[in-house]
Amino acid sequence: MKAISASSEVLMHFTIKLEDGSVADSTHNAGKPAKLVMGDGSLTENFERCLLGLHEGEQSSFTLAPEDAFGQPNPDNIHYMDRRQFGGDTPAEVGVIIAFSGPQGQEIPGIVTEVSGESVTVDFNHPLAGKTVIFDVEIISVQ
Template sequence: MSKAVIDPHSEVVMHFTLKLADGSVAETTKLNQQPAKLVMGDGSLTPAFEQCLLGMSAGEQKAFELKPEDAFGLSNPDLIHHVERSKFPADLAPEEGAIMTFSQPNGAELPGIIRAVAGESITVDFNHPLAGQTITFDVEVITVAQPEAKS
C-alpha cells in the first residue's frame, strides 16, 4: 500500500516552524508539542504555503523559503495610521513594539503594532506582523488523510 500524499483536499497534521531571514523563530508548533491540523483549501494557509505541502507524505520533512508576497504579503502603507495620543486610554502608555487591539466601528477587533511614539502622535501598523518578511517554512508532516466522500 502506498503512502498517502498531500493533495488539494487532504487533511494534514504537521509540525511547522516559521523562521525570519535572520534565523529567529516567529512561530512554531514544536514548543508545546501541539501539531497543527488543517484541511487543504480551507483558507487557513495561503495558496503559496499550501503549494509547498502538495506531494509530501507522512514522515517527510522539508524547508521552503517564501518571499513576502507569497507568505504574509508586502507591507501596505495604507495600513499604517497616525493616531492621536488622546484616542488611547489615559492609563495606557503606548510603547514601541507593543501589539494592541483596536475596536472597529462594526465591533470587530483589529490588532495593531505600535511602530513609533512621537509626542502626541502614535504610529500604528495594522499590517500582519510578518508582512514584508521573507519566511522559511519548516514542515514535518505527521499524518495525511483523505476526507470521507460525501454521498
C-alpha cells in the same frame, strides 16, 4: 502512504523562521502539531502549494519571498491616532501590540511604531510583511 492533495486534512509540525534563523512561529513551542484542512483559509495559497504532494512522515523546508508569504507592507495599513485614545489597558508605547476592532467586529492587531507628542503611529501590517521566510514542515498524518 497518502500524499497531501487539495482536500486533505493534515496534521503537521511547522516552524516559520526568518533568514537570520530566528523563529517567528512554531508548533513545537506549543508542544502539539497543527491540524489543517487544505483550502480552509488558515494558510495562504502559497503555503498550501508547498505542502501538496508531501507524504506522512516527510519533512521539508521551503523559502518563500515576501510576495509568496505575508506580502509587502502596505502604507495604507499605517494609521496615526490621537494619544488620548490610549490609556490604562492600552498604553501608547513603542512595541506594544494592541487589538483593535475592525469594521466587521473582528480583532485586528496593530503594533505601536512611534509616539510623538499627541500622535501615535500604529502599523496594522502583518509583522512578517516584507520578510523572506523559511517554512519548515514535518507531516505527521494525512487524511
